[in-house]
Amino acid sequence: METKIYEASLTGDIQALNALLQQDQLILDRLSLTGFNETPLHIAAMRGHHHFATVLLTQNPKLAIALDSQRRTPLHLASANGSLEMVQELVRAGGQDACCFRDQDGLTPLHLAARNEHLEVVKALVQANSDAAKEISETGETVLHMCVSYNCMESLKVLMELWNEDELAKITDHGGNTLLHAAVINKQTQILNYLLSIPSIKANGNAVNRLGSTALDVLDQCPRDLKSLEAREILMESGVMRANDLRPLPKPSHSLMKPSQNNRKGFLSRTWARYVNDDHHWIEKQRGILIVAALVVAGMSFYSGINPPGGTITDTQNGRYSLGNAVQTEVDMDQFDQFVMYNSFTMISSLGIIVVLISGLPLRNKFWMWVLMLGTMFTMVCMVATYLRSLSMMAPDGYVDGASVWICLIWMLGCGVIALIHTVFFVVWVVMKLSKCRMPETNIKGNEDVGEV
Template identity: 35%
Template sequence: MEQHQTKLFEAATQNSITSLQQLLIDDPLILERALVNRFNETPLHVAAMLGHVDFVREIIGLQPQLVNELNSQLYSPLHLAAAKGHAGVVKALLSVDNHACLGRDRNELLPLHLATTKGHIEAMKLLLEARPEATMVKACGGENILHLCVKSYRLEALKLIVTSLKPVVDFINCGDNDGNTVLHLAVAEKQVEVVKYLVSVSAVQVGMKNDDGLTAMDILIRSRRDLRDSEIEYLLKHGDKPAKKKAKKNSWNGLMKKHAVWLEKEKHILMVVASVIATMAFQAGVNPPDGLWKKHDVPKNATGAIDPNVTLEYSTKFYIWNTIAFISSLSIILLLTSGLPIRRRLFMWILMVITWITISAIAVSYLITIKYLREIEGGHDPFKVGDPQVYTLLVWFLLMFLLLVCHTVRIVVKLFKKLRNGCIKCTRSLC
């Protein structure tokens, strides 16, 4: 008997129908015994995997129950034929019993899943026609068949599934166990062509959020930057419409986009900087520079007049500006850890203003200390007209002022445009 079983498998391997018929003459129950061997490979598994259509048709005609037999990996013959892309074998097996379309293997995958991940379009068409509901069955991790298409880089398979689904709205926006839609995955994998196709499908919701509250655009911003990001960003914002005339590279729009990307990716660095400034300001507050809060007789003018209140005046100024730097740096830390949408222009502007105040306050504290220490040493005023330090200070404050004004004007103009557009829409709706 064992020798007959060996010859049966050899016949399946060689696609020899003649050998099969001879074995059936010698042992009419040889195919019945194949049904008894649970969790073992059957001759039909071997023939289906190798794509021997004629042998498959012959054996299922004699023993159709072999179609639903499973091997040790819970693969049915249909699993193996679909994974290998043997469309003829898939068609023959489905003609006997298409229930195997819904059978799961050890990895909880259907034959349609295996054909999809391998990109076998013809086999997919046959499976979809036999059991359309197989597309709704999720794999492990809550992934549907569209997720598998993207993870396997199968654009044509994705298009076939989307066009065969009716309706497609809920399914194409369905998330996995982490809430990631197929668009989230495509953006994370930087698959430009897939993103381009998905945004062209009207049912796809570009602003859909995953369980972490992230949209596809958020995924793009948080990912490692490369040359494809600008195209993906355009697709997410404008769909698959052709790009109009590009704006100048140095436009404010481009600067703000670059700033948004920089801010999102370098947020932890800004956190470290703010923490360092807060530490410096705290240490300077509880342990001020030597002599700043001590009583000295400081000459106030060239005549040598002494004013003992000068020390108190300098220490008060230093205390005020150092406190501003300390509170501002703590505000930056609070804003970065608050979970607010820092990418929004308003919050970016607020963070920029606070950062500007923090750095300027630290600079002023430093200048106050230097001025005081130089005065008590020799009565020399380091900030008189003509001193290089005066011009350096003026340039610093001018630069900070210009940056603040430019960003503020841009924010105001943006808000004004939105208000104007809103008024126009309201007027049109009333008319």
């Protein structure tokens, strides 16, 4: 008989339902003992059989708060389908507490109605229980954050009327993300424009989340595409800044030293502080570009190695073709050996840079930054040396214009000076680190000597 009532709920057959109730008045009370995943009211709510549901609720109002296998009430299903009359009937039977029931995903009927933009149902649920709109889901977001995530603009507008402007600007999820953060994370540019048209939200646009990031900082961490570029332009036009730009600048310290000495010391101090404190975060962001540049250099070196200046000579041996020999080997083997050596250094050092970049090593670590910098300088020096040797091989009698030679030599010298400066800074930094590590041991020994005395 229980099977027949489920069959009646599928078609909304009220006559069949009444006939079953006349045969057994307790049939609805025994539904909890059956093995079905849903009650007949769940099925009627999904199918939109309003009159059928009314009869069921008249006989057994407790069905309004019955749960299915996914902990959904009939109100969940009716709200998701946008059945306004069904929702109103279920709210009358189940009371305002029915609006706050959560399914296994932590969603209330209002969440489902808002996500599907059933605006009349949203208004009915809010009117029945306005506190349901301020419930926070198990994922830590409010219903407003969910509307932003799913790009439900109309539902967002309806629900935002429950808060005043000052409250809207300060609403956050468990991560401290405002509605502006949520719009940026999901790159909802239309909603972003709408939120920034509200004065209080725009005035609070530089609010930071629990990680200390503004909406613009969050956008910088997202993959770059056309949507992110559009969102960045919208934020910057509205005056949204990065968290680092919001920090007050340190007050300039006054010194009694002479101006020339003060300027000289300030320049050295700033240079040293920049080396010690700079986190090199920019190179982490440009890792992909550096990999491409190193691949291009390695590819050029590979091509130059198998296609040397002057080309190759293809010869036959015993009637078979052999690989071509470089023309330069027939002229001056020493110059060709130097060309191959410089070109090989360029290719291997470029590949070494690629290995460092793709290995996932933290580039903000000063050791790997130093290694990467030395490898880059060495690669550029080898490229210039290969270029000079190629010119010498192609020029008559090995003559190369003096200006070209001097320009290349100055460039190589500049690379060496830069590498030397960074090496000196790195060595000094290492020495200071080691001395700081030994200081606690020295202090402990000193304290022990004092105690003995």
